[in-house]
Amino acid sequence: xxxxxxxxxxxxxxxxxxxxxxxxxxxxxxxxxxxxxxxxxxxxxxxxxxxxxxxxxxxxxxxxxxxxxxxxxxxxxxxxxxxxxxxxxxxxxxxxxxxxxxxxxxxxxxxxxxxxxx
Amino acid sequence: xxxxxxxxxxxxxxxxxxxxxxxxxxxxxxxxxxxxxxxxxxxxxxxxxxxxxxxxxxxxxxxxxxxxxxxxxxxxxxxxxxxxxxxxxxxxxxxxxxxxxxxxxxxxxxxxxxxxxxxxxxxxxxxxxxxxxxxxxxxxxxxxxxxxxxxxxxxxxxxxxxxxxxx
Amino acid sequence: xxxxxxxxxxxxxxxxxxxxxxxxxxxxxxxxxxxxxxxxxxxxxxxxxxxxxxxxxxxxxxxxxxxxxxxxxxxxxxxxxxxxxxxxxxxxxxxxxxxxxxxxxxxxxxxxxxxxxxxxxxxxxxxxxxxxxxxxxxxxxxxxxxxxxxxxxxxxxxxxxxxxxxxxxxxxxxxxxxxxxxxxxxxxxxxxxxxxxxxxxxx
Numbered sequence: 001x002x003x004x005x006x007x008x009x010x011x012x013x014x015x016x017x018x019x020x021x022x023x024x025x026x027x028x029x030x031x032x033x034x035x036x037x038x039x040x041x042x043x044x045x046x047x048x049x050x051x052x053x054x055x056x057x058x059x060x061x062x063x064x065x066x067x068x069x070x071x072x073x074x075x076x077x078x079x080x081x082x083x084x085x086x087x088x089x090x091x092x093x094x095x096x097x098x099x100x101x102x103x104x105x106x107x108x109x110x111x112x113x114x115x116x117x118x
Numbered sequence: 119x120x121x122x123x124x125x126x127x128x129x130x131x132x133x134x135x136x137x138x139x140x141x142x143x144x145x146x147x148x149x150x151x152x153x154x155x156x157x158x159x160x161x162x163x164x165x166x167x168x169x170x171x172x173x174x175x176x177x178x179x180x181x182x183x184x185x186x187x188x189x190x191x192x193x194x195x196x197x198x199x200x201x202x203x204x205x206x207x208x209x210x211x212x213x214x215x216x217x218x219x220x221x222x223x224x225x226x227x228x229x230x231x232x233x234x235x236x237x238x239x240x241x242x243x244x245x246x247x248x249x250x251x252x253x254x255x256x257x258x259x260x261x262x263x264x265x266x267x268x269x270x271x272x273x274x275x276x277x278x279x280x281x282x283x284x285x
Numbered sequence: 286x287x288x289x290x291x292x293x294x295x296x297x298x299x300x301x302x303x304x305x306x307x308x309x310x311x312x313x314x315x316x317x318x319x320x321x322x323x324x325x326x327x328x329x330x331x332x333x334x335x336x337x338x339x340x341x342x343x344x345x346x347x348x349x350x351x352x353x354x355x356x357x358x359x360x361x362x363x364x365x366x367x368x369x370x371x372x373x374x375x376x377x378x379x380x381x382x383x384x385x386x387x388x389x390x391x392x393x394x395x396x397x398x399x400x401x402x403x404x405x406x407x408x409x410x411x412x413x414x415x416x417x418x419x420x421x422x423x424x425x426x427x428x429x430x431x432x433x434x435x436x437x438x439x440x441x442x443x444x445x446x447x448x449x450x451x452x453x454x455x456x457x458x459x460x461x462x463x464x465x466x467x468x469x470x471x472x473x474x475x476x477x478x479x480x481x482x483x484x485x486x487x488x
Binding site for chain 1: 308311312374375387388391392394395398399401402403405406409410413415416417418419420
């Protein structure tokens with residue numbers, strides 16, 4: 001069992017992702033924006049992070065950079081509807097380990113988590 | 119009591135009208151951040167309305183053919199036309215309606231809060247025109263429709279999914 | 286706007302819209318098609334007529350676009366259609382939702398996210414521009430009041446607006462809505478310039 005941080009500003013998406021990841025037998029912690037995501041990462045050291053990009057206060061790309069600065073080995077996957085090539089490239093350059101384009105399906109999330117926490 | 123068949127004159131964004139036709143009802147539908155300037159002279163039986171979108175014409179990034187979309191230009195236009203139809207500023211009863219804050223998020227709180235800015239600009243323009251504000255229904259977070267009956271000067275304001283209030 | 290510019294704009298909007306509808310279909314599990322795509326130039330006084338009258342009650346999902354240039358996106362539904370979408374997204378039986386709860390609002394917001402992101406991604410990938418959607422804002426009010434959000438921004442520039450309006454429908458479901466795209470002048474110009482250089486390069 002691993003601890004997974006799910007960062008998404010949409011309560012609806014958190015509800016869906018949390019249910020999915022819990023079903024896979026993991027512990028879940030949640031953040032509703034980028035600022036919360038960074039502080040949750042620092043205080044809980046989760047094994048992996050599923051990070052939305054479009055969020056208020058601090059977006060997912062900024063939060064990713066902060067988390068990698070804090071822990072260069074952090075395992076973060078971006079989970080976003082934004083499949084723009086430029087954004088995917090920027091995320092990978094900033095240290096994201098994977099990129100999931102929403103709307104996601106259960107299998108894809110499962111595969112990403114396996115890859116991240118293995 | 120004389121029954122008059124009424125006719126609604128819907129004012130779109132940036133439109134204005136002045137009327138002394140007792141059959142007319144001036145209407146601004148679905149005001150959000152827009153503000154309606156509503157004015158009536160009960161002696162001359164002349165009424166006017168402007169459906170204003172932006173507070174200040176100095177904000178314009180290009181020339182406009184619709185000056186009445188700006189609060190600072192629309193109010194003097196309507197007042198001038200009211201006077202041309204025999205109304206007197208000292209008798210004009212003014213209501214301001216609209217200026218809601220439609221966006222709730224923090225990103226919308228500053229520059230995009232056009233509703234508050236429209237309301238403030240309208241108060242200033244009314245004072246500058248030496249008029250007195252008889253009533254306001256400004257602000258909040260919901261849209262409004264305002265109607266002014268020229269025959270009686272009666273003004274009604276309604277909101278989405280709610281009733282009407284008479285002024 | 287010259288014919289060449291408007292052709293290019295129409296092409297890009299068509300591309301983005303088809304991608305947005307495939308995102309929406311994927312999200313809801315229901316096939317949703319473009320019923321009509323209208324590109325028009327509307328005088329400001331008529332903007333609110335786009336949705337069956339300014340007093341018609343509507344649910345609006347609003348996003349702004351930033352990045353290479355700015356613009357605005359708005360999805361509008363009749364309330365009963367918005368509720369039907371919430372049922373679909375939450376996996377509830379049809380007719381379960383009859384008001385806008387916080388979770389329902391969030392589900393609609395996420396729908397705005399997906400449609401906005403899919404629309405912008407398709408265009409960004411063709412033009413090489415970066416186009417970022419803001420977090421969505423879900424509003425319910427008279428259509429006219431919802432349009433004020435868009436109009437105030439547009440009318441600073443001019444007295445009329447370019448508006449791309451997509452009506453979409455779901456196969457076998459009583460679902461339809463309007464998706465509106467309002468570019469700034471800068472965005473129109475950037476899109477057209479970028480896509481011209483791309484297609485020239487491809488020749």
